[in-house]
Amino acid sequence: MKRIVTLLFTIGLIVVSCDQRKKDQPRQPNILLIISDQLNWDFFSAMGNEYVHTPNIDRLIKRGVRFDRSYAINPVCIPSRVSMFTGQRPTYFGFHIPKGIENEQVDVRAYVKSHQIASELKTAGYQAYYGGKDHFGWRDYAFKPEDLGFEVYSNGKEYRGVDCVPKAIATLKRHRGEHSGQPFFMVTSLMNPHDICYAHIRDNQFDLEKINERTDGGGWQDLLRESVLANLRIPEGETGAGGFEPIDYYLDNAPPLPDNYLPQSDEPSVISGIGEEGKGMAASFGRYRGQYDSIDWRLHRFAYVKFVEEIDREVGELLAGLEEAGYGDDTYIIFTSDHGEQNGAHQMAGKGFFYDEACHVPFIVSHSDFNETVDSTNLVSNGLDLLPTIFGLAGVQPKVQYEGKDISRVFLGQQSEVDRSYIPVEFSTGMGIVSKDFYYGIYYNGKEHNEQLYDMRKRPLQMVNDALDSTYQKDLTDHRVAFGLVNEQTLSAYKNPEGFYRHFK
Known part of the structure; x- marks a missing residue:
């Protein structure tokens, strides 16, 4: 009998000890990832931009850590998003490789099936939800x-405040009812300000015929048209309310032309088209150089403001729903974008260039316990670093040893610096690196001015190619060496093509 009592007492101690360890272990946090599309890193009123009003994103900034040196791994939707959800470089899977290169690549569909990041989090106790834009490849070479x-709560065409956000809020409430003891990882992937791509302009006014033509498909395209026209329409209380004239309303409220409105001197010929066959990138694919005059560019910039304010309203609705579901004080919110927008810089719109407007993206981590903090030192690659950061925040050891860094160690105060001096940026015509003070890139395609160096301390507008300035010889040499090291595996997969290799061998 005495032995039985002793055994029961011992078991009781073990149970108490296990319960105590559970209490001592930090609770896995809820994580909400909000992804915008084509949003510039500094286009928020909280950052002093007087031409845009973003009270809801400002709230994230006011109670968050803002990483001001965050960059897209590739400033285009598909490659950037593929990287975010695989943790690999886009070219690893063959996305946006410069023309003329045939590389060794991994099948992205097979890779994803064997590396299910949401399933890893589920195994660790999370519920994982995704809603909104995906864009993980094209045609048959894509994943979902x-x-x-x-668990998908909103499909890839439901990515607005009228469809994605209400479903996200409903999912949060359902989670509270069905999985109250479990943390969640939720992705809400919203479309704007990408609608700027549909705000066509002709003869100093919005081209309603072209807008209607490009959104004439029914279904999700009806919502696209409604969004574009609603944001461009003159509001009540103004002359011309409800319509799209007079132009004076737009010009009175549009941001001025950017300080780097003119094309860069010694611009890569693949961009300018000078000496190339056919158009350069600046005039193709809706980039509008040579088609827009200064008034058109100001109309473009007005439209961009309105689409930024649209996503801000959607973020506000989502935050209100998060609070209504009871998670407002108990969730880490990560806010970022797949890439930026040229927005008239160098007389171009769109994305895909090795310019700060396209590559530099917001990366904000918000929590009710945080005070506004700006990290202007650490280099962040939102494509490579996102998954390591989410796994780190969740306290989960991923199956893959990622190239990227766990940024959670910085915003949780476990370390002050990320161990890196350079981050890679890939683009469809070449590759580059970003360092503390410089952009350095090599355009593989094009005949002239392929090697570019920009001193972001002295000339952040990237109007001059400092690679041609002899006073930058040491910086140029250092970045050539770093380029070869940072991109060693990619260059090897490319079989070390002369178009890159000749600059740094």
């Missing part, structure tokens, strides 16, 4: 959030 193990 379901392939990653997510």
Whole structure:
């Protein structure tokens, strides 16, 4: 009998000890990832931009850590998003490789099936939800959030405040009812300010015929048209309310032309088109150089403001829903974008260039316990660093040893610096690196001015190619060496093509 009592007492101690360890262990946090599309890193009123009003994103900034040196791994939707949800470089899977290069590549569909990041989090106790824009490849060479193990609450064409956000809020409330003891990882992937791509302009006014033509498909395209026209329409209380004239309203409220409105001197010929066959990138694919005059560019910039304010309203609705579901004080919110927008810089719109406007993206981590903090030192690659950061925040050891860094160690105060001096940026015509003070890139395609160096301390507008300035010889040499090291595996997969290799061998 005495032995039985002793045994029961011992078991009781073990149970108490296990319960105590559970209490001592930090609770896995809820994580909400909000992804915008084509949003510039500094286009927020909280950052002093007087031409845009973003009270809801400002709230994230006011109670968050803002990483001001965050960059897209590739400033285009598909490659950037593929990287965010695989943790690999886009070219690893063959996305946006410069013309003329045939590389060794991994099948992205097979990779995703064997590396289901949401399933890994589920195994660790999370519920994982995805809603909104995916864009993980094209045609038959693509994957879906379901392939990653997510429960999808809003499909890839439901990415607005009228469809994605209400479903996200409903999912949060359902989670509270059905999985109250479990943390969640939720992705809400919204479209704007990408609608700027549909705000066509002709003869100093918005081209309603072209807008209607490009959104004439029914279904999700009806919502696209409604969004574009609603944001461009003159508001009540103004002359011309409800319509799209007079132009004076737009010009009175439009941001001025950017300080780097003119094309860069010694611009890569693949961009300018000078000496090349056919158009350069600046005039193709809706980039509008040579088609827009200064008034058109100001109309473009007005439209961009309105689409930024649209996503801000959607973020506000989502935050209100998060609070209504009871998670407002208990969730880490990560806010970022797949890439930026040229927005008239160098007389171009769109994306895909090795310019700060396209590559530099917001990366904000918000929590009710945080005070506004600006990290202007650490280099962040939102494509490579996102998954390591989410796994780190969740306290989960991923199956893959990622190239990227766990940024959670910085915003949680576990370390002050990320161990890196350079981050890679890939683009469809070349590759580059960003360092503490410089952009350095090599355009593989094009005949002239392929090597570019920009001193972001002295000339952040990237109007001059400092690679041609002899006073930058040491900086140029250092970045050539770093380029070869940072991109060693990619260059090897490319079989070390002369178009890159000749600059740094």
